[in-house]
Amino acid sequence: MSTIAARLIDGKAVAAKVRERVRAEVAAFERESGRVPALATVIVGADPASQIYIANKHKACGEAGMRSVHHELDVETTENELLELVGQLGRDEQVDGILVQLPLPPQIDPDAVVAAIDPGKDVDGLTPTNAGLLAHGTPGLVPCTPAGVMELLRDEGVDLKGAEAVVVGRSKLVGVPVARLLLSANATVTVCHSRTRDLPATCRRADVLVAAVGVPRLLGADAVKPGAVVIDVGMNRTDDGLCGDVDFDPVAEVAAAITPVPGGVGPMTIAMLLANTLAAARARV
Numbered sequence: 001m002s003t004i005a006a007r008l009i010d011g012k013a014v015a016a017k018v019r020e021r022v023r024a025e026v027a028a029f030e031r032e033s034g035r036v037p038a039l040a041t042v043i044v045g046a047d048p049a050s051q052i053y054i055a056n057k058h059k060a061c062g063e064a065g066m067r068s069v070h071h072e073l074d075v076e077t078t079e080n081e082l083l084e085l086v087g088q089l090g091r092d093e094q095v096d097g098i099l100v101q102l103p104l105p106p107q108i109d110p111d112a113v114v115a116a117i118d119p120g121k122d123v124d125g126l127t128p129t130n131a132g133l134l135a136h137g138t139p140g141l142v143p144c145t146p147a148g149v150m151e152l153l154r155d156e157g158v159d160l161k162g163a164e165a166v167v168v169g170r171s172k173l174v175g176v177p178v179a180r181l182l183l184s185a186n187a188t189v190t191v192c193h194s195r196t197r198d199l200p201a202t203c204r205r206a207d208v209l210v211a212a213v214g215v216p217r218l219l220g221a222d223a224v225k226p227g228a229v230v231i232d233v234g235m236n237r238t239d240d241g242l243c244g245d246v247d248f249d250p251v252a253e254v255a256a257a258i259t260p261v262p263g264g265v266g267p268m269t270i271a272m273l274l275a276n277t278l279a280a281a282r283a284r285v
Ligand code: NAP
Pocket: 145, 168, 169, 170, 171, 172, 173, 174, 175, 192, 193, 194, 195, 196, 199, 212, 213, 214, 215, 218, 233, 234, 235, 236, 265, 266, 267, 269
């Protein structure tokens, strides 16, 4: 029988707080500027998972008092056609945020499309300009999931100054930006990846362990220092349902605090997208 000693970090509750804060700030923005922030989303093809993500984002925009417009393009759309739309949205005075839902069909280079997004409207924080600003230590729009990880740590009251932080995963979307943000918060940061030697031993150094890998239950109790704070970004669909990159039950016996999957990092991503859309609108005033 497992004993959960760790505190559960409730991503749903923290996300609800962020969304409530954004809603109040959107109302203030509307009073001051006479308009509401607007998010434009673009989807190419009818991937069912992407359709659900986009529908959730539009619903969240509405609940925050923001406007959203959706562009659904045929699966045969060419890269040039998509680049044309992205450019048009960049010039549209009524649009504050642009989100192109990934993955894209094979005929389209996602890097070329992301690079074409106006950095001031890049609410996913993925353009080379925003990645560069983050690397430079002067963040512009920050990727939503990494921003959500930091918000969870802030809400939990984790003191990052001088803390040993280990991030497993080095993707442009999650691992690298999380590592940059932790470094900016004065943690001592180690980034692990598929070639890391003795992953459990490296992870055991962590006061704060962030897993962003995509391998179900990769990190067990042998990878966690007693008393560590564990943030599990992983979202893996298995025959037993959704699970993270951390083996929750054994790790919850040794960690001080841990995010569940689902209900941890997941809800933060949309909340931070709303916060980014508001920030982009404010920066354009
Ligand atoms: P990704 O682009 O596939 O990157 C995975 C990273 O993990 C890579 O850096 C890879 O190393 C590393 N890795 C793979 N196998 C490893 C192993 N056995 N040991 C150590 N490192 C290993 O994935 P991602 O986009 O960052 O996403 C990571 C996870 O987060 C996925 O489960 C995804 O579904 C989830 N996610 C969740 C949210 C959310 O809202 N909660 C948002 C985004 C992503 P190399 O670089 O050496 O290949």
